[in-house]
Amino acid sequence: MGFLDQIYRDAVLEHARSPRNRGALDPYSVKQEGINPSCGDELVLYLLVRDGVVEDARFAGHGCAISQASASMMTQAVKGRAIAEVETLIAHFKAMIHGKGADPSLGDLVVLEGISKLHARVKCATLAWVTLDAALAAEAAGQRAGQVSVDEGSDGSA
Amino acid sequence: MAIDAAARRGDFPILSRRVHDAPLVYLDSAASAQKPERVLAAVDAFYRGHYANVHRGAHTLSAEATAHYEAARVRVARFLNAPSERSVVFVRNATEGINLVAHAWGRQALHAGDEIVLTVAEHHANLVPWHLLAAERGAVIRGVPLGSDQRVDMEALAAAIGPRTKLVATFHLSNVLGVVNPVARIAELAHAVGALFLVDGAQAAPHLPIDVQALGADAYVFSGHKVGAPSGIGALWVREPLLRDWPPFLGGGEMIRTVEVDRSTYADIPMRFEAGTPAIAEAVGLHAALDYLDDLGLAAIWDHDRALARYAIGRLRALDGVTLYGPEGDDRGGIVPFNVADVHPHDVASALDARGVAVRAGHHCAQPLMRALGVRSTVRASFWLHTTRADIDLLVEAIEEVRDFFGAVA
Numbered sequence: 001m002g003f004l005d006q007i008y009r010d011a012v013l014e015h016a017r018s019p020r021n022r023g024a025l026d027p028y029s030v031k032q033e034g035i036n037p038s039c040g041d042e043l044v045l046y047l048l049v050r051d052g053v054v055e056d057a058r059f060a061g062h063g064c065a066i067s068q069a070s071a072s073m074m075t076q077a078v079k080g081r082a083i084a085e086v087e088t089l090i091a092h093f094k095a096m097i098h099g100k101g102a103d104p105s106l107g108d109l110v111v112l113e114g115i116s117k118l119h120a121r122v123k124c125a126t127l128a129w130v131t132l133d134a135a136l137a138a139e140a141a142g143q144r145a146g147q148v149s150v151d152e153g154s155d156g157s158a
Numbered sequence: 159m160a161i162d163a164a165a166r167r168g169d170f171p172i173l174s175r176r177v178h179d180a181p182l183v184y185l186d187s188a189a190s191a192q193k194p195e196r197v198l199a200a201v202d203a204f205y206r207g208h209y210a211n212v213h214r215g216a217h218t219l220s221a222e223a224t225a226h227y228e229a230a231r232v233r234v235a236r237f238l239n240a241p242s243e244r245s246v247v248f249v250r251n252a253t254e255g256i257n258l259v260a261h262a263w264g265r266q267a268l269h270a271g272d273e274i275v276l277t278v279a280e281h282h283a284n285l286v287p288w289h290l291l292a293a294e295r296g297a298v299i300r301g302v303p304l305g306s307d308q309r310v311d312m313e314a315l316a317a318a319i320g321p322r323t324k325l326v327a328t329f330h331l332s333n334v335l336g337v338v339n340p341v342a343r344i345a346e347l348a349h350a351v352g353a354l355f356l357v358d359g360a361q362a363a364p365h366l367p368i369d370v371q372a373l374g375a376d377a378y379v380f381s382g383h384k385v386g387a388p389s390g391i392g393a394l395w396v397r398e399p400l401l402r403d404w405p406p407f408l409g410g411g412e413m414i415r416t417v418e419v420d421r422s423t424y425a426d427i428p429m430r431f432e433a434g435t436p437a438i439a440e441a442v443g444l445h446a447a448l449d450y451l452d453d454l455g456l457a458a459i460w461d462h463d464r465a466l467a468r469y470a471i472g473r474l475r476a477l478d479g480v481t482l483y484g485p486e487g488d489d490r491g492g493i494v495p496f497n498v499a500d501v502h503p504h505d506v507a508s509a510l511d512a513r514g515v516a517v518r519a520g521h522h523c524a525q526p527l528m529r530a531l532g533v534r535s536t537v538r539a540s541f542w543l544h545t546t547r548a549d550i551d552l553l554v555e556a557i558e559e560v561r562d563f564f565g566a567v568a
Contacts, residue, residue, distance in 0.1 A: 003178050004512040004563065008505075013564070039504055039520045040534055062534055064502035065564070121508060 006114040016065035021075035025058040030139040033147040034131030045131045054078050071128035097125050123150045161462035166544040169194040180514030183549045188493050188540030189518050191386045200446035201439050230445035234393045237448045239369040245398040247431040252360040253283040255379030255394035260287040262404040270296030273322040277302040277310045278530045281333050282523040284358045308485045323353045330362035334522045335484035336493030345374030365491050366460040387447040391440035401427050408433040459543050463492040466541045470494050470550045492541030501564045503537045509560040
């Protein structure tokens with residue numbers, strides 16, 4: 001498998017071509033904007049949270065194949081999960097994308113592991129997850145909207 | 159003498175390395191230029207044989223280091239055809255040069271309601287310092303759009319300049335569109351209302367002959383790292399009578415005449431603007447880089463650059479699904495932005511990188527220009543004196559493969 005094929009796995013390209021859960025969500029509990037200042041890409045994540053469970057998640061915005069695929073797979077993975085589980089998933093995803101190995105609980109998301117070898121593109125993959133992290137924090141603080149930069153958010157690289 | 163780019167490749171040690179098991183094709187000189195052997199050797203020899211701090215110390219090494227550093231200043235003045243090296247200030251880069259002007263000139267010359275004229279095609283380095291200054295001084299910024307030919311709209315520029323205009327600041331060679339601005343004409347418009355005229359020469363300096371007197375600039379900045387010198391050194395030139403009146407920007411050692419515990423007086427130009435230990439070896443590297451460019455001839459480099467631009471534009475235009483930006487003509491240098499239909503520029507850049515082809519992708523620190531072009535970002539291939547037609551052929555081949563690889567990714 002060539003270098004490029006390791007990054008852009010078939011499943012990644014498939015999600016980029018046909019993203020799941022794309023578009024606005026109404027009603028929603030929190031609407032969080034995520035920005036990557038180095039490229040100008042932006043993501044808008046909508047979450048519907050009830051009784052500590054992420055009942056629904058959708059996203060809008062503009063981005064590259066990696067950021068779109070990551071957001072698409074993320075929304076699939078978090079729907080129906082308790083917030084505590086989602087927080088664990090975020091931590092596992094960040095660990096994987098920073099080359100610390102893939103926890104089995106990540107499931108299909110392991111197709112994104114190859115991006116950890118492409119340092120220039122790690123932020124494309126983490127944008128959705130940093131935005132999700134910020135969205136959960138906003139929701140916990142009783143806020144309906146927020147904005148986060150992928151450079152400011154905790155991306156787990158420390 | 160025409161540029162023999164294939165031979166010049168051998169001047170740059172890094173160009174012999176491989177990336178992802180392919181020969182490196184470096185098409186990102188507009189972001190930062192690679193360094194010729196001559197610069198590497200000059201910096202190395204300086205550190206090994208002459209290094210010490212400058213303008214202090216009575217010992218031999220300090221005197222030698224000072225002589226090298228000041229020789230670099232004279233060299234920069236000659237590169238710019240400046241009347242004297244006294245008004246050449248060493249800075250970290252073009253960005254710092256512009257910030258120096260914003261602070262030293264702007265904070266005393268600009269008042270509420272005064273106007274600054276900028277174009278939408280400026281690099282963020284020639285926008286954000288003015289945003290900060292305008293907010294502090296209550297000044298107003300007037301933005302000049304592009305015309306339908308993707309050059310600065312000169313009628314709109316003339317209309318934007320008025321009695322309240324105190325500064326006109328614009329690029330010499332666009333870092334995205336690759337086009338030369340009619341700087342001498344803009345200088346006339348600025349001077350007709352008594353405005354200061356600053357030229358951002360970051361992209362022009364590596365590519366074409368510069369004559370600050372013929373251009374009519376009051377201030378001209380460029381970065382060393384884009385002309386083959388180390389990063390961390392750049393130069394600001396200001397017309398001498400103006401610079402002489404400006405207060406310091408940064409305070410500290412080297413820029414003083416006398417210091418009491420509660421007050422100080424300041425050195426004459428240019429030292430007044432160089433607080434602290436400067437980038438000494440980097441200045442020596444800049445000297446070597448400018449020698450290298452002048453030996454090849456900037457006029458010859460500019461001819462080579464424009465010929466490559468014509469060739470690349472012709473080849474890229476023939477590709478299905480590739481959109482090109484920027485004007486064509488004799489004023490177009492070797493900076494070629496493009497997009498590949500339905501593939502995000504970062505995906506294009508990663509795919510090209512996998513084949514050893516280094517390009518930039520993104521907004522190129524020119525978000526207002528991206529909006530004016532109706533895009534969020536682009537890929538950008540940029541050329542220099544070591545770029546060959548074969549490099550461009552490899553780029554074209556790689557783009558064709560990218561298209562096939564991503565297929566219909568939306």
